[in-house]
Amino acid sequence: MFGLLALAASLAIAAIGYTxxxxxxxxxxxxxxxAQSGLAPVIAGLGAVVLASPIVAILPIVGAGTAVxxxxxxxxxxxxxxxxxxxxxxxGA
Numbered sequence: 001m002f003g004l005l006a007l008a009a010s011l012a013i014a015a016i017g018y019t020x021x022x023x024x025x026x027x028x029x030x031x032x033x034x035a036q037s038g039l040a041p042v043i044a045g046l047g048a049v050v051l052a053s054p055i056v057a058i059l060p061i062v063g064a065g066t067a068v069x070x071x072x073x074x075x076x077x078x079x080x081x082x083x084x085x086x087x088x089x090x091x092g093a
Contacts, residue, residue, distance in 0.1 A: 002061075010066040014073040017048060021074045025081025036082055045075025 021044060029035035049071030056067045 006061050006063070006066075009061055010069055013062075013066060014069045017070045018073040018077040018080075021048075021077030022081040022084070025078050026084050029081075030085055035078075036085065040082070041075040041079040044078045045071040047071075048074035 025035060034040065049067050052067040052070045053064070056062050056064060
């Protein structure tokens, strides 16, 4: 039961990271050239892992894999936000 709660928390954190990163790139970073580079998702993902690691170390439910999953989801959100901008989708769609 404890493992199931940890999995649910990890999935929820990853989903929130993805949606927030994608929305932020589509809305606020639409006209920032550096945010449209190919290196931006990698930098965002690594930054998310670094920021999430101390928080994950304190929480008893989740482990280091949660920080990595959060970083991957943020990187994917940035990449998909970039793709949405290239396809000219509006920020609210």
